[in-house]
Amino acid sequence: MSVTHPVTHAAHPAPAVYDSPGFRALLRQDPQAADILYGEARRQADSLQMIAAENFTSPAVLAALGSPLANKYAEGYPGARHHGGCEIVDAAERLAVERAKALFGAEHVNVQPHSGSSAVLAAYAALLRPGDTVLAMGLPYGGHLTHGSPANFSGRWFDFVAYGVDAETGLVDLHQLRTLARHHRPKAIVCGSISYPRHPDYAAFREVADDVGAYLVADAAHPIGLVAGGAAPSPVPYADIVCATTHKVLRGPRGGMILCGAELADRVDRAVFPFTQGGAQMHTIAAKAVAFGEAATPAFASYAHQTVANARELAEALAGEGFTVLTGGTDTHIVGVDPAGLGVDGRTARGRLAAAGIVLDTCALPYGDGRGIRLGTAAVTTQGMGRGEMTRIAGLFAAAVREDAGVQARVRELAAGFPPYPS
Incomplete structure (x- = not known):
């Protein structure tokens, strides 16, 4: 890619979001890197972005991502950090947590997971031990890698059993789900997928989980933004743990979060830090807070x-x-x-x-x-x-x-x- 001057390029004027002091500083210091960023901006503007997991964040979210909070190390949680100087970032995390709790009606929210997969890993760590049986949607029917793929930690550490969809309707086969649950007695049942276009029947999943004494984990990475906007049913009243991403329809920064009841709060928090992650990405958490504020409108x-x-x-x-x-x-x-x-x-x-x-x-x-x-x-x-x-x-x-x-x-x-x- 040739080096150009994106902000002043007459043939392809830069979007306003790139006409900022930070981007102009990047252009002066490293025009080659600036040209790459500008090239991606043009690609996004000149084509149709129809990947179901992608969206455009607001300029306000982008501003938080590019803020000085990126400089701060903050292992631990607000009021109990392993580093000094965390008073300001503590306020950012508390703001994100309180906004998410209000938005989704959850008793507890952890906003530190770096991704949706990180959130699922922490949920499993909070509830399961290696070798436990888990029932989840099979990958051929729309299940995620974290739902038992042999290439993923989930398939290597746990014994996954797959449920599928009805061959005629393409809808989740609830009869098969009940049969498999009663036969295998899983420790947890995962409800969610990456390509299933229908609303899950969370009440039915809760009934099956209760029938066999299993935890219910809702992987709501895709629908959580619709839940925030009142355009999809919420898994929060039914699931023991809800894992989600903050991008996709929610339109925030790339990252994850976990919602749960108060009784699992400590287990979830310890599963995120120190068990599966180190320092929180405070600039991303601030951007999550901005996105939650936008989603409440x-x-x-x-x-x-x-x-x-x-x-x-x-x-x-x-x-x-x-x-x-x-x-x-x-x-x-x-x-x-x-x-x-x-x-x-x-x-x-x-x-x-x-x-x-x-x-x-x-x-x-x-x-x-x-x-x-x-x-x-x-x-x-x-x-x-x-x-x-x-x-x-x-x-x-x-x-x-x-x-x-x-x-x-x-x-x-x-x-x-x-x-x-x-x-």
Whole structure:
């Protein structure tokens, strides 16, 4: 990549978020690194970001991430740190915790996990011992790596048993869940996935967990932002521990958090620090506090509901273009589709979509061959797109998979009308 001057580049003016003292300082000191950052800003602005796990944070969140709090070492918890000079960062963490407790109605929140996977690791550490049996959604049906993958700590340290989905409906097979739970008597049951587009029946999961004396862990990394905005049911009243991320629909910094009842608070906190992590990332925690404040507003509630409405519109429009929509639709920001009706598999479709400027992931196809594609509406909704744009995007999807001429220019034209960070 050639070195340019991003802030003053006439052909591609920088978004306003990059016209800041910090970025100008980076440009003066290290133009090569600045050019890389600017290149990513242009990539995000010139294409459609439809990875279900991605979103655009606000300039306020970005400001907290780039703050002097990044300089502070703060092992431990507010009022009980292993380092001096933590009075200010203690206030930042307390603010994040209190805002999250109010937002989700949780008795206790730990905002220190560095990621969603870190949160799940700490939840397991708080409840389980190596070799314990855990029941979780199988990876072929949408389960996460931390739900028993042999390549992950979860599959190496615990005995995972997988439940799946109904072959006809694609919905969680609750009868199978009950049968497996009664047979294997797991220590914990995990409710959650990375590509399941429907609301989990948390009450049913709680009933099964109580039936066999298991803990219920809700991995709500994807839906927690919809929960914050009142657009999805909350797992907090049902689960012993809720693990979540603070990015995705929640639109905060990349990171994790854990919500639980007061009776598990000490076990959860000790599982995060000192058992699985060292010093907290205080700049990220401050950014989480900002994001929680934003998520408590009526504007965010409107955003969350619009994200779901957009996903439903997109699913219907994709079906009209010949894609097979998994589970027949969606309740969330996630849409899963099988592109076989257009003569390609998921990996081929993803490559053609990427070439056109539409960025997304592949996903497993339950009881099918090959892979499908998983997309989300969180980021494009943040950009201000509505249901009309979803119909337009579905047409662009079909055109990209067919490799129609000119589709990339049409994608860029749509993206240009909705800049994530206006200049």
